Amino acid sequence: MADEVRDLLRQVTNDLSRVNDEFSKKAENCLAEVKNTGKLSEQTKAEVDKLATNQSDLTGRLEDLQSRLGEVEQSAARRGGGAPEQHSPGRQAVESDAFKGVNSSIGRGRSVSAPVKNVLSTDIAEGVVEPQRLPGIDQMPKQRLFIRDLIAGGRTTSPAIFWVQQTGFTNAARVVPEGTPKPYSDIEFATKITPVVTIAHMFKASKQILDDFTQLQSMIDAEMRYGLKFVEEQEFLFGSGTGGHLEGIVPQASTFAPAFEPEARTPIDDLRLAILQAQLARLPVDGFVIHFVDWAKIELTKDANNGYILANPLRIAGPTLWGRPVVETEAPEFEGEFLAGAFRTAAQIFDREDANVVISTENVDDFEKNMISVRCEERTALAVKRPEAFVTGPFGTAVAAGG
Known part of the structure; x- marks a missing residue:
């Protein structure tokens, strides 16, 4: 049967x-x-x-x-x-010695305890008790990306950006009496070539899992794009300019050299002195980049009456200082330092190829093993046209000689 x-x-x-x-x-x-x-x-x-x-x-x-x-x-x-x-727990209780004679021993307000053989999970047929499945995928936290919001954007169709930078100007203009020769001013230029670099990474996955779990496919797409943008941001800020890297802003920026020493100097003073340094180069600052920890210290600065200097915590505004936006980074090497600059006018991003995700089944032995290769890449360049428009250095830097 x-x-x-x-x-x-x-x-x-x-x-x-x-x-x-x-x-x-x-x-x-x-x-x-x-x-x-x-x-x-x-x-x-x-x-x-x-x-x-x-x-x-x-x-x-x-x-x-x-x-x-x-x-x-x-x-x-x-x-x-x-x-x-295997008897049920209820039947085991009824047939136990402790339950026998229950009519003569139990009374109002009393209870009886009967031993019951344990029923283990191995005794339960598969599928009777299903585990609870939580919806979605719990993803890792991500740093907020910001640098593209500060720098002017552009596009290119070439593998390199060729541009001309004015490096000097000697102004000889003056009042010229009638009949006398006019003076010549001197303007100096330098040619610059900024290569377009490729930022990319890859990922292997089973074709079946992506076919059967569409949410996983979209999550992988989002994670790979984020990974690309995270490295892009590090390159825009700290790229060394060698070994195929972008030449970032910080390595090219002018060293912070405060013009004078204000009384009871604080990090807030340092940022204002950086604005002054850039203004003396005739390129006004339009934003700051500082570490999360340093910005927290600035926001917690209090006056002699123990009141917050920047804002009321109950109605705090967006992160701004001296009328300029403050953006925060979690790069560990930047704690205790800052970057101030004319991001919109002194630097520009040129995108050759936007971030894209491509899936292939023809990489190595993917076809044979029913695997797929996922590639995410972009091509971009950064031109820092006026390095002196950016000022960087540690908080508390000594005053410049003669300041």
């Missing part, structure tokens, strides 16, 4: 698998039909309804056969054809 039920169960399982495959294919056809015509035909609707009915019927039949098979196996066990029968 049990063998017959198992054969039926196997047949229904195969039928259900076939119907599920047909249903999946039909769903893909429905999506294509809606995309092409904007609606489903009546014939397609009828076919989908029929498949859904068959799927529901087979599922119900499968559950019924699984129940019948359990009953047959239990009956065989009671006849000695299998393992000893």
Whole structure:
């Protein structure tokens, strides 16, 4: 009897698998039909309804056969054809010695404790108790990216940016008496070449997992783009300019040399002195970059009456200082230092190829192993046109000689 039920169960399982495959294919056809015509035909609707009915019927039949098979196996066990029968916790309690004579021993307000054999999770059929599945994917925290919001943007179709920089101007203009020769001023230029660099990384994945778990595919896409932008930001700020790296702003910036020493000098004073230094180079500062920790220290600065200097914490505004926006970085090498500069006028980003994600099944042995290779890359360049418009250095730098 049990063998017959198992054969039926196997047949229904195969039928259900076939119907599920047909249903999946039909769903893909429905999506294509809606995309092409904007609606489903009546014939397609009828076919989908029929498949859904068959799927529901087979599922119900499968559950019924699984129940019948359990009953047959239990009956065989009671006849000695299998393992000893495992009684339910309730039956174990009723048949225990402690429960016998309960009518004569139990009274109002009293209870009886009966030993019950433990029922382990191994005694429960698979699928009876399912683990709770939390929706979504718990992703790692990410640093806020900001540098593109500060620097002027642009595009290029070339592998390098060729540009001309004015490096000097000797102004000889003066009042010229009639009949006398006019003076010549001297303007100096230098040619610059900024290469476009490629920032990229790759990822391997199983084709099946991305087909079956679409949320994972979108998450991988987002994570790879973020990883690319994170490195891009580090390059814009700290790139060495060698070994294929961008030449970042900080290595080219002027060293902070405060013109004078204000009384009771603070980091807030240092940022104002950096504005002055850039103004003397005739390129006014339009933003600051500092570490999270340093900005927290500045925001917590208090006056002699223990009141906050910058703002009321209950209605604090956006991060600004001296009328310029303050953006924060978590780069550990930048703690205790700052960057002030004319980001919009003194530097420019040139994008050759926007960040993009490409998936291929033809890398090495991907086709054979049903794997895919995911590549994310971009091509970009950074031109720092006026390095003296940027000032960087540690807070508390000594006053410049002669200041």
